[in-house]
Amino acid sequence: MKHRLAILDDYQDVASGFADWAALEAQGITVTTFRKPFASPEALVSALAGITIVIAMRERTAFPREVLEQLPALKLLVTTGMANAAIDTGAAADLGITVCGTPGSPAAAPELTWGLLLALARHLPAEERSLRAGTWQSTVGFELAGKTLGIVGLGKIGRRIAGYGKAFGMDVVAWSQNLTAEAAASAGARLVSKEELFRAADVATLHLRLSARSENVVDEPELRLLGPEGLLVNTARGPLVNQDALVRALNGGWIRGAALDVFDQEPLQAGHPLLTAPNTVLSPHLGYVTTESYRQFYGGAFEDVTAWLAGSPVRTITA
Template identity: 70%
Template sequence: MTEYRLAILDDYQQVSGDYADWNSLAADGMAVTVFSSPFASEADAVHALSGFDVVVAMRERTPFPRAVLAKLPRLKLLFTTGAANAVIDLAAAEEHGVTVCGTGGSPSAAPELTWALLMALARNLTAEENALRAGRWQHSVGSELAGKTLGIVGLGKIGHKVAAYAHAFGMNVLAWSQNLDEATATAAGVRKVSKDELFRESDIVSLHLRLSRRSEGTVGEAELRLLGTSGMLVNTARGPLVHQSALIRALEEGWIRGAAVDVYDQEPLPAGHPLLAAPNTLLTPHLGYVTHESYAQFYGGALEDVKSWLAGVPVRQLTRL
């Protein structure tokens, strides 16, 4: 029997075994190793993974650029949880004979967290809880959502769900993306506007673009200044969509009222990072997909993918555009 080695990466919470029976792969001659801490560098990733045939990557926690793939000659199969992964070089994987597959995912996890953060930011819940624990009562005054305007940047599957939530709360909804057409906006019950109009007219802006070279840096100083001193930003998509230094300045200098952020340029966010000290923030550690339902899809789907590959019929293969 051919022997394979499989690595499960970045299982920070050490829960991969709770959602899939990885021990069942022993019958197929596959040994499984779980890495629960992030690699410090590309060199560390190469050193740790050089002896593995199969790797299961959790979302975009560990990058697989060309430089890494070129140094993993034994790697034959690379899985990502979810249906896309911006930090896997699919062209390089193809050139090096690495099959890349994805999994399903929960359609509700990210939009529900988005709405939780949006509501908590509007009502100052983090500040109020901290004040209450410190012995102060009714520390601030929050804002209602009814009648306010929500601007959605990226009206895809998640953006559509967030728009529906906004309608349920009586909000007006605007949307913009580079490829958004009138028919899609109208079908979602939102008004298509330019990017400048969206940031100028919105009380809250929520980001839902897929990260790419074109979308990186979509929000910078100009957009944050248009959002204004009463405006709020919510980012549960990807950190690099926003110029990080501009966001920190906007918070420190009061260009905007506040920001709720779940995603960062560097993850995990290191101790002492400027965002941790920035005022008027609600920060969460990339929880958009961290639910029981989502993990069941991710790890269960990855195990299914592995077994399909072993049977010679890989499923959910990802290919370069």
């Protein structure tokens, strides 16, 4: 069987440099790269007609059941990372599609989180623009030392953030639905209720996986509790925050500001109200976009493909 492989959402046109795709082509496999997002599920299905292997970059392209059912040739779906809420793994199993994951960088997202927080606290984007326009100093920032850092979700990323907070001299509190006092303490944090976290935090940062119970975990009540001196940072998933409420909070001065790397719909569309909301630092979902991360993603994807071709798939993901 002649295989056809598609690499999706290679925004920066760099996938070719992170794995030896030529080795697959030497085996008679056709490799096609798509740089831009697909405009619709119909466009995706049309583009992938006859494709047997797909490499998906994180959750940039969704593969629900209704899409997978229209891709009868698809046999292997590789996602970068080991979790992808945009893939219906149950449907894939029903349809005989193997789903595999890859390693990822544990440092990329936490480092970006802290960079966004510092940029927000010290008004760096605004000051950079002002400097280029000829103005020397126009804002007054604030220090993190001595402030309270509230972490919503104390998993692998949240624990790193707790360490950063302690290194900056912050008091670290944490909450999630299943977090225990012992687990929080082992990360250098103190367990509090969600209400207590948003009331006490000078900075609230989100590091939960998106699920039915975590969607809109931050809504108007939490933003009101955070208050006019509080900052919100979200580098996890856009729907963790009610974005309509967040826009109202920013425009109404309920909170001091927000740093966001993730949004309800990505790419963020022109004219979105967050683009003009005050006191924001926005980035285009760069949490995992590093050389080190891409090396693991694409290198791991290449390993997944070669292992599957050899009849011994690795890092399989099931429903």
